[in-house]
Amino acid sequence: MVLISMARIVMKFGGTSVANLERIHNVARHVKREVDAGHEVAVVVSAMSGKTNELVGWVQDMPKVAGGDSPFYDAREYDAVVASGEQVTSGLLAVALQSMGVNARSWQGWQIPIKTDNAHGAARILEIDGTDIIRRMGEGQVAVVAGFQGIGPDNRIATLGRGGSDTSAVAIAAAVKADRCDIYTDVDGVYTTDPRIVPTARRLKKITFEEMLEMASLGAKVLQVRSVELAMVHKVRTFVRSSFEDPDAPGMGDLLNPPGTLICDEEEIVEQEVVTGIAYAKDEAQISLRRLADRPGVSAAIFGPLAEAHINVDMIVQNISEDGSRTDMTFTVPYGDVQKALRILEDNKEKIGFDVAQNESGLCKVSVIGIGMRSHAGVAAHAFKALAEKGINIKAITTSEIKISILIDGAYSELAVRTLHSAYGLDKS
Amino acid sequence: MVLISMARIVMKFGGTSVANLERIHNVARHVKREVDAGHEVAVVVSAMSGKTNELVGWVQDMPKVAGGDSPFYDAREYDAVVASGEQVTSGLLAVALQSMGVNARSWQGWQIPIKTDNAHGAARILEIDGTDIIRRMGEGQVAVVAGFQGIGPDNRIATLGRGGSDTSAVAIAAAVKADRCDIYTDVDGVYTTDPRIVPTARRLKKITFEEMLEMASLGAKVLQVRSVELAMVHKVRTFVRSSFEDPDAPGMGDLLNPPGTLICDEEEIVEQEVVTGIAYAKDEAQISLRRLADRPGVSAAIFGPLAEAHINVDMIVQNISEDGSRTDMTFTVPYGDVQKALRILEDNKEKIGFDVAQNESGLCKVSVIGIGMRSHAGVAAHAFKALAEKGINIKAITTSEIKISILIDGAYSELAVRTLHSAYGLDKS
Numbered sequence: 117m118v119l120i121s122m123a124r125i126v127m128k129f130g131g132t133s134v135a136n137l138e139r140i141h142n143v144a145r146h147v148k149r150e151v152d153a154g155h156e157v158a159v160v161v162s163a164m165s166g167k168t169n170e171l172v173g174w175v176q177d178m179p180k181v182a183g184g185d186s187p188f189y190d191a192r193e194y195d196a197v198v199a200s201g202e203q204v205t206s207g208l209l210a211v212a213l214q215s216m217g218v219n220a221r222s223w224q225g226w227q228i229p230i231k232t233d234n235a236h237g238a239a240r241i242l243e244i245d246g247t248d249i250i251r252r253m254g255e256g257q258v259a260v261v262a263g264f265q266g267i268g269p270d271n272r273i274a275t276l277g278r279g280g281s282d283t284s285a286v287a288i289a290a291a292v293k294a295d296r297c298d299i300y301t302d303v304d305g306v307y308t309t310d311p312r313i314v315p316t317a318r319r320l321k322k323i324t325f326e327e328m329l330e331m332a333s334l335g336a337k338v339l340q341v342r343s344v345e346l347a348m349v350h351k352v353r354t355f356v357r358s359s360f361e362d363p364d365a366p367g368m369g370d371l372l373n374p375p376g377t378l379i380c381d382e383e384e385i386v387e388q389e390v391v392t393g394i395a396y397a398k399d400e401a402q403i404s405l406r407r408l409a410d411r412p413g414v415s416a417a418i419f420g421p422l423a424e425a426h427i428n429v430d431m432i433v434q435n436i437s438e439d440g441s442r443t444d445m446t447f448t449v450p451y452g453d454v455q456k457a458l459r460i461l462e463d464n465k466e467k468i469g470f471d472v473a474q475n476e477s478g479l480c481k482v483s484v485i486g487i488g489m490r491s492h493a494g495v496a497a498h499a500f501k502a503l504a505e506k507g508i509n510i511k512a513i514t515t516s517e518i519k520i521s522i523l524i525d526g527a528y529s530e531l532a533v534r535t536l537h538s539a540y541g542l543d544k545s
Numbered sequence: 546m547v548l549i550s551m552a553r554i555v556m557k558f559g560g561t562s563v564a565n566l567e568r569i570h571n572v573a574r575h576v577k578r579e580v581d582a583g584h585e586v587a588v589v590v591s592a593m594s595g596k597t598n599e600l601v602g603w604v605q606d607m608p609k610v611a612g613g614d615s616p617f618y619d620a621r622e623y624d625a626v627v628a629s630g631e632q633v634t635s636g637l638l639a640v641a642l643q644s645m646g647v648n649a650r651s652w653q654g655w656q657i658p659i660k661t662d663n664a665h666g667a668a669r670i671l672e673i674d675g676t677d678i679i680r681r682m683g684e685g686q687v688a689v690v691a692g693f694q695g696i697g698p699d700n701r702i703a704t705l706g707r708g709g710s711d712t713s714a715v716a717i718a719a720a721v722k723a724d725r726c727d728i729y730t731d732v733d734g735v736y737t738t739d740p741r742i743v744p745t746a747r748r749l750k751k752i753t754f755e756e757m758l759e760m761a762s763l764g765a766k767v768l769q770v771r772s773v774e775l776a777m778v779h780k781v782r783t784f785v786r787s788s789f790e791d792p793d794a795p796g797m798g799d800l801l802n803p804p805g806t807l808i809c810d811e812e813e814i815v816e817q818e819v820v821t822g823i824a825y826a827k828d829e830a831q832i833s834l835r836r837l838a839d840r841p842g843v844s845a846a847i848f849g850p851l852a853e854a855h856i857n858v859d860m861i862v863q864n865i866s867e868d869g870s871r872t873d874m875t876f877t878v879p880y881g882d883v884q885k886a887l888r889i890l891e892d893n894k895e896k897i898g899f900d901v902a903q904n905e906s907g908l909c910k911v912s913v914i915g916i917g918m919r920s921h922a923g924v925a926a927h928a929f930k931a932l933a934e935k936g937i938n939i940k941a942i943t944t945s946e947i948k949i950s951i952l953i954d955g956a957y958s959e960l961a962v963r964t965l966h967s968a969y970g971l972d973k974s
Contacts (some may be wrong), residue, residue, distance in 0.1 A: 181570050182569075183570070186644065196653070204600065208607050211622045221619075
């Protein structure tokens, strides 16, 4: 066994963790703990909680106040305004660290630089030059990086979209070849399901990237989906842990097994459970197209215009038609997009060729997730049986290699989550 | 006479002018007026009023909250935090302008770039590359520039110190060779004296750079001293005018004679008055060194250590000693610095060689300013006579080519200002 004593660690703190000067001091204590242990550290920070909303609100309201005809605004100006929130916290954390005797400096996205594409407001990171940061970390200086932002090819600030600081952290970790990326948040790890619904939910020691991706996509709001994708691609070992615990409590500085949940590669998980967790997404709505022309290209005719309107279509179920000419097609969209989707479908009714579009709201999608189900049969049947025993009607089913998603009436969502959580033996003993 | 129809104008708006979205909209209306008239426009903005104080407060409090031994903070981090205020307003004003159909974009100091020296927190502008902005203004795009900031040789944000946005505006005006630099503020021009004390004070149509420099140095807080110096050196014709008037009121768009006060070169002022204005500075304190050794180098021994401690020594009066060995020396310092100055003098007592240091607070310095006094005799005597008639005792006098400063008891300050204002015929008829 090799004893590792020095590591390179990226630490990320979200908005509630830096909400005021006292909390920023607390964050600085977490950082100092790792520095004192001899590690090289880069820290990524979000804006103080509430600050981003305030800035976004100003940008959105400005066109109305200015009496313009259009509610739209220039995303490049949005980025300049909104990125200021992270700029403030990065500077304040650097000051806090320096006051505690820790060598530190702030870095804005454009200074490193974190190069992004030109999709202002929802930019993707293209390239990070880690040279300067790596050199300075080697000299014992903590890099305090403003999250959520980079610089576009137009030499202007580009933000990564909501939750983008998670993505910043994982991307920095990949760029500096960090041993670990710790995402400090207001929960102490990833749970088998939402503990507010199922009090017996267990905190997971480890979860694979693939499973976390499904969990994140399906409403477990611990990590931003894009950050998990990035961690998976670059194999960044990512810990989800709490920023509100005492920074100097026993075990907090454990290099190999800190408290929290490790998101990692499949190989790192020796004893893989069949099912890892139950996720759910409320406020789903279902749209059914009745007596749809069953011909090639009909799916493209339906989903092309919806995609153009940025409507996120999820579960798609198509029945095989009896006579080969007409069929039914059902799919789900977020509740807020139903009216927009129906309008688009009506506009394209001729081209698509359907009889009537029906919709139903107040639905819930419950999902069973586990990388182990790839090698186990009967996992889905087990879910159907458990739900049937509670009298919960299934409206639609979709499956992937590591996930079963079931659409049900929203009124049964908590019951369904609890039922499935028990059925797969996830309750803590 | 040449009719000029198109001009290049720099407009600057301070914190109270951009305090909220409604006021930013009002600023945008001022800008649109000039754009619609066919002018090329660059706008420089401060942070929303109150914002800079909030940010500065956070930086100052952070070391205390972090429990550090020292109250000091890294000026580079201070700059990163505090400059965010102007970043926000520049983006919001660009959005407002776009909503009103005006082509506009925001520019941060580092984007232009506005290159400064490395004196973070109080940096000086070294160089502005106006190429990009000039080209875009030529294409009809308004440049909305975040004031108060630039980028240092260390590639980090550097702020120019309090009131720095005035300096930014004048420097940009010089860099883009603007025909005019309009400083929009919460007063509608420069007055012969403070209208709160003398209701009959008149707004000046024009004032020379030299006079304005004296007015600004002596407490007329309309413009930052450094910005006036810069305007004088680069001969930037600068208007002080109100941002709170209706942007579309008659005459507001007058190219040659807009409402407000023009600060300009002496040659532009055809009929120069002998006295242009009366300025005053309260809260002055006086320190007198009694029986001081009258030998070469004694002044350096006194004022060297005070300058090192950043104490601003102002009026210095030294009497000629009767016997050539001992004399008295009197000078003024800001009230807040008295104790510090006395401590320094005591520490250097041996080296300086004086008997006793006395001090008196609650004094006021009243100044009569006018470039015309260079060619007129008896201007000072007129002041002394007017004050004597009111029974106001004069404690010290200093004069320059265009200014007479008189130190008096603070209790008489308003009376003295009113008396001198009348004595030089400055009251409006």
